Amino acid sequence: MREIKITYSKERWEALARRAREKVQTAAELARAGAGLVEEKTEAVRARTRLEREVSDLQEEISLQMQAIGEVMYASHKGRPSDSECIQQILEYVDSLYEQLEAHRQELDAAQGLLVCAACGAGNDPGYVYCGSCGQPLGRA
DSSP states (O other): OOOOOOOOOHHHHHHHHHHHHHHHHHHHHHHHHHHHHHHHHHHHHHHHHHHHHHHHHHHHHHHHHHHHHHHHHHHHHTTOOOOHHHHHHHHHHHHHHHHHHHHHHHHHHHHTTOEEOTTTOOEEOTTOSBOTTTOOBOOOO
8 A cells, every 4th residue: 555645735734723713713703603693582582481380470469469359359249348449558569569460471472573563562573563452453573
């Protein structure tokens, strides 16, 4: 078997080394960019998860408050006097919980890439021109 000897000039070695360094630098830049995208996606998932948890907490609180209203109403049905001011305060609190819940749902829709209707707050597919709930034109940012 015959040996093949390959020789390179100093300039050729330097050119190869320079290209190798450029490729390594490009790979490092791509890795940094990929890490940045992963970090952005992770933050987006964290934000959605936080909103979903807050929506769940609000729904639970609304349920508890509605139960409290029901108990007060039932007590008044059974002849025990009820405090209408107490009921009014609970109802106003429930109203504020519903407002918070709606705001969180709209944030979630926006985070999921849905277009939120300015008229009714419904989430719509990005391809829609008009709201699927109320029929109003959807604004584009």
